[in-house]
Amino acid sequence: MTVSFKSLLLKDNYVFIQNIYKGELQERRALFFIDISDPSSPRHVFPKKPNVIIAFFEIFFGLIFLIIQTLVVKLWKPIVITLGVILGAIILLLIIVGIVIYRKKKKRKKKEENSSSA
Known part of the structure; x- marks a missing residue:
């Protein structure tokens, strides 16, 4: 390094x-x-508190890219492209689900703050 x-x-x-x-x-x-x-x-000395969610996705995507890279070397291109599209769709779905959950938690927290201040 x-x-x-x-x-x-x-x-x-x-x-x-x-x-x-x-x-x-x-x-x-x-x-x-x-x-x-x-x-x-x-x-x-870490400059800031590490974000667990970002670290998880960084490791997750790194693992997926490693798998895809291994498949490219060992398998034929059509199989790899198909698997890449499937994995890409799964990743996109996970990101969308994560955003929806985050927004729901944010709305719930905002409602709780509004109800406690009223």
Whole structure:
């Protein structure tokens, strides 16, 4: 893994390293900090709370693309295209269901807020 460093800051025995991940600057906070007196550092500091749903879909789509790539190498193109269309339809259906569930939860939460304030 290659890490590009944007800046270094030395403060109170800690070296804060601000890096660039996937070509984009990750906020303005230090992502890694190194305690000069502690050999077990560096420790990673996450810039924000990870989103479980996004992480799930990232892993899910990665797995699907890996399966499709494997099928392209080992099987004939017509079979792969058919499976790709089927998987694409399933993914699209999952996304639509996720959006509908999210909107229903949002409406329910809004109703609860309105009823509690009234």
